[in-house]
Amino acid sequence: MFARRIVVVGTGYVGLTTGACLASLGHRVVCSDLDAAKVARLSEADVRIREPGLPELVREGLAAGRLEFVVGSASAVREAEVVFLCVPTPMGADGSADLAAVEAVTREVRDLLPHGCVLVTKSTVPVGTAARLRELVDRPDIAVVSNPEFLREGSAVHDFLNPDRIVVGSDTQDAAERVAALYARLGAPTVLTDAASAEMVKYAANCFLATKLSYVNAIAELCERLGADIADVTEGMGFDRRIGQSFLQPGPGWGGSCLPKDTAALLQAAESVDFDFPLLRATITSNERQRERMVDKVVEVCGGSLAGSRVGLLGLTFKAGTDDLRDSPALRVARLLAARGAELVAFDPGLRGDERDLPEQVVLVDDAYQAAKGAAALVLLTEWPEFRTLDWSRLAELLDGPVVVDTRNHLDPDVLRRAGLTWRGVGRPTG
Incomplete structure (x- = not known):
């Protein structure tokens, strides 16, 4: 495999994982970001993203000289063979993906890209984005390739290095093959297709x-x-x-x-x-209803009203193993509980307490026992493994209401029953 000179624009979740993993495959990778403080931290291998294996890969890449972090993409792309766009594509007001960041970076670098460079969209982008970027670049020597990511938070490094498949799409066959070759060492099934189809796959x-x-x-x-x-x-x-x-x-x-x-x-x-x-x-409608259903379960065990009731919450992140609160169903349920009048006290082992997305209605505490103290009910919202091994007899003594609503069916009902607690799950008989 030939090592390539790669630039990754954006050091968020996808960008940092992509850069560190490509460096581990032997490529020379430069990751750029507009946040100078973040670049400085990453240059010292200070990774603030909770992702198993990622800090180690960053540290190894820096030590081997295959990974570098710089401020801004303009100077970084001048010697690049492949440029990955890993910038945010948030949901716009109408539900569509907002491509402002993708287009801004493309305009910034289009005249600086070396002859024959390949521009790759790694961020999730709508069908037709590659065609739009080709128009923006307006250079026949620059190919645009779609190479969507399929990374699960909490196992992103594993997923990158052990993929189910690699999807690469471009209307230029040679460019698609060049991008696919970056992953050759992984030996994964590769789908080579046109750009629109690759964009649709994700x-x-x-x-x-x-x-x-x-x-x-x-x-x-x-x-x-x-x-x-x-x-x-x-x-x-x-x-x-x-x-x-x-x-x-x-x-x-x-x-x-x-x-x-x-x-x-x-x-x-x-x-x-x-x-x-x-x-x-x-x-989508069914998913919104599911959150209301979880709230209804809590209301029921609390006697029909949450007004003035203290409710303990176990977990706020959207899944165990991460510190990500973005569109977390746990937070959505918490907000609905607060709207019904509940006083919320929560514990999540993945949170530090300074996260910007924490709702003001939730008091974050240091352990599950503080969350349970004096609560009318305890509600499990995120499936952290350590919740299975809590001292449930102690929790039963701390709770005012001996009921646990397990929205993930994560706990053993028999263990809770022996501790004197009533267990309420989802789609299962009451324990």
């Missing part, structure tokens, strides 16, 4: 997963009404190879940095070409 995959989760949450509610057990139902479903066992876990709704904005963006894209997509619309 949306189609994420929206399918969101639909699967909404479906399972709906089946869980039906199990509650008919007296079935969702744990047994999904076990029986998961052995069917056409379905698989992943994404069959009910919960308080799906969220995070990808699924909400990607479902909204694909729905908006469908509407822009006059295509009705009722299945995707129902997926």
Whole structure:
């Protein structure tokens, strides 16, 4: 494999993981960012993103001289063979992806790119973005390639280095092959296609997963009404190879940095070409309803009203193993509980307490026992493994109401029952 000179624009979650992992594959990588303080920290291997293996890769890349961090992209791209755009594409007011940052960087570097350089979109972008960027660059010697990421927070380094597939799309075959060759050492199946199809792959995959989760949450509610057990139902479903066992876990709704904005963006894209997509619309509506359902469970165990009731929360991040609060279903449920009058005290092992997205209605404490003290109910919202090993007898003594609402079906009902607690899950008989 030939080592390439690569520039990664943006050192957020996707950009930093992409840069560090490509450096670990032997490439010479320069990561650029506008935040000088962040660049200084990363240059000292000070990684503030909670991601297993990432600090080590950054440290190793810096020590080997294969990884570098710089302020601004203008000087960095002058000797690049491949430039990855890993800048934010947040959801706009109409649900579509906001490409302002992608387009701004493209305008900034287009005249500085070396002859024959390849410009790659790694961020999730709508179908047609590659064509739009080709117009912006307006240089026949510069190819634009779509190479979507499929990284799960909490296992991003593993996912990058052990991918299910590599998707590369371009209307220039040679450019697509050059980008695919960057991953040659990984030996993963590679899909070479046109740019529009590659852009669609990411949306189609994420929206399918969101639909699967909404479906399972709906089946869980039906199990509650008919007296079935969702744990047994999904076990029986998961052995069917056409379905698989992943994404069959009910919960308080799906969220995070990808699924909400990607479902909204694909729905908006469908509407822009006059295509009705009722299945995707129902997926989104069902997810909103799921959060209300979790609140209704808490209201029920608290006697029909939350006004003035103290409620303890276990977990606020959108999934265990991360410190990410972006569109966290746990936070959405917390806000709905606060709107019903609950006083909220929460513990999350992934949070420091200075996160900007923490709602003011939530008091963050140092451990689960403080969250439980005097609470009318304890609500598990994020599936941190350490919650399974809490001293539940001690928690039972601290709680005013001996009820745990487990929105992830994460805890062992028998353990809680022996501690004198009532367990309420999702789609399962009451413990």
